[in-house]
Amino acid sequence: xxxxxxxxxxEYVIKEHVPNEPGTNASKANKYKFKKHMNDIxxxxxxxxxxxxxxxxxxxxxxxxxxxxQNLKEILKGKHNNRAIHPKFQYE
Numbered sequence: 001x002x003x004x005x006x007x008x009x010x011e012y013v014i015k016e017h018v019p020n021e022p023g024t025n026a027s028k029a030n031k032y033k034f035k036k037h038m039n040d041i042x043x044x045x046x047x048x049x050x051x052x053x054x055x056x057x058x059x060x061x062x063x064x065x066x067x068x069x070q071n072l073k074e075i076l077k078g079k080h081n082n083r084a085i086h087p088k089f090q091y092e
Contacts, residue, residue: 014044018037018064
């Protein structure tokens with residue numbers, strides 16, 4: 001997954017919190033940056049969901065990509081201490 005995110009230049013979405021929405025008097029550049037970030041969040045969230053089982057999908061379909069990744073890290077750390085997980089499925 002990281003390869004796809006790097007290629008699409010969207011990996012930042014799983015590393016950063018959702019930004020605050022710019023105010024009504026913000027510059028067009030700031031508004032565009034926020035809108036792009038929100039669109040990238042949607043794209044990455046869908047990509048992450050596709051990699052999950054239906055049970056995991058259902059519990060995470062309404063949270064943003066950053067929170068999904070943080071949540072999945074906690075689950076994986078608790079179950080496997082992150083060492084038994086195949087590197088393909090690690091999100092670090």
